Every structure is written in structure tokens, then in C-alpha cells.
Amino acid sequence: MSLFKVISFLVYFRTIVVVKAALYGFAFENDEMFDDCPDVPYSVNVLDIGDLSNIEMDYTDGFVSVSGNHTVTWEGVQPTDRIECIAEVYQFRRGAWQPTPFTIIEKDFCKVQFDPTSVWYQVWSKHIPEHLRICFNNYGIMYAYEPFTVDARFNFITFVEGRYKLVGRGFAYDERNLKRKVSLKGVSASEEAVVVLVHS
Numbered sequence: 001m002s003l004f005k006v007i008s009f010l011v012y013f014r015t016i017v018v019v020k021a022a023l024y025g026f027a028f029e030n031d032e033m034f035d036d037c038p039d040v041p042y043s044v045n046v047l048d049i050g051d052l053s054n055i056e057m058d059y060t061d062g063f064v065s066v067s068g069n070h071t072v073t074w075e076g077v078q079p080t081d082r083i084e085c086i087a088e089v090y091q092f093r094r095g096a097w098q099p100t101p102f103t104i105i106e107k108d109f110c111k112v113q114f115d116p117t118s119v120w121y122q123v124w125s126k127h128i129p130e131h132l133r134i135c136f137n138n139y140g141i142m143y144a145y146e147p148f149t150v151d152a153r154f155n156f157i158t159f160v161e162g163r164y165k166l167v168g169r170g171f172a173y174d175e176r177n178l179k180r181k182v183s184l185k186g187v188s189a190s191e192e193a194v195v196v197l198v199h200s
Helices: 003-013 119-123
Strands: 022-028 055-060 063-072 082-093 096-106 142-151 153-156 162-173 183-187 193-199
Touching: none
Parallel strands: none
Antiparallel strands: 022 153, 022 193, 055 063, 063 142, 082 096, 082 162, 162 183, 162 193
């Protein structure tokens, strides 16, 4: 199971505060990794910027256990670059993927990656030891995770059962604020998940 997949879905749905909500959980359909996005020139796959082969994940009863490490392998990006990240959730309705209101845009991801007030920190980066807390615009940095467990269930006040997927994009800008040629965009069946009602 992809670490990026779990983090992204949790970031979206764990930040919503609701009253009298039903408890939902993600039922991921498979363990495949990310596919390339069609018709996106100069884009790279998620696996092209990170070696995830040493990440171990176990999904049991609505909880995800994570351990291991991964190494950043995003070529052509410099430590001085500004990284812009955009993540959008889509729902499959009426035979097609439709946009939802759930979008996160980080104009400078390096500033929030290890910020204790950010949602990214709460569900992901706080589990990286302090001496390894360097932005992922540094080629070759390895994130070794302290074993942790994440609750993949969430409360929601409206009916949200169905099929969802995440589309993530990343852009690097040099010191002159010019976008670098290679961007990150990856979507796959592995990011698709069915949201099911646990109890109301």
C-alpha cells in the first residue's frame, strides 16, 4: 500500500470538524503503486521521485501501521527550489471522475512539511526523526520512519460513501521563480478507495 495514498486521504478528511457525524473508513481496493498520468508532458511518476521499496504498511480494521524508509530520487530539483504541491480528491459519479470540494494547495511545501501546525506534520512528517527533517527537494535524502499507526477512519456529517481517487501534482521553481521542466503528477488505481460506513 502506498504511503502517499494513505497520507493524502487522511489529510483531506481528518481536518474536517463535524457534529453528529457518521464514522466512515477507507477500503482500499488493491496494493498497486502509482501509474503515469496520460497526456502530461515532462511529468514524472511518484516512484520516480522516491524509492518506496523499503516501506512496509499494514491495513487492519481501519488502522494503518507504517514502518521502514524511503529515499528521495527527484532528479533535476535543487535544495533551493520552491516546491508547490496541489492535491485534489475526485469521486466517481455518473460514469466519470468528478471534482469534489477537497483540494489542498501548498505554494511552498518545504515551509510546512515539518511545521507542527500543518496537517502534513500531524499525519506524516512528525514520524520522521528530527535529524532527517530535510525537505524532499534534496536528492538522496532518506526518510527513516519511526513505526507508527494512523487511524484511517473519519467522521463526516453527510453521506460520503462511494469511490474516490486522489490526483497529486508537484512543481519545482528555481531561485528566479521559473518553473523547472520536470513536474510531478501521478495517479493510479492504487489511489482509488471505496469509502464505507462504519457506524452512525
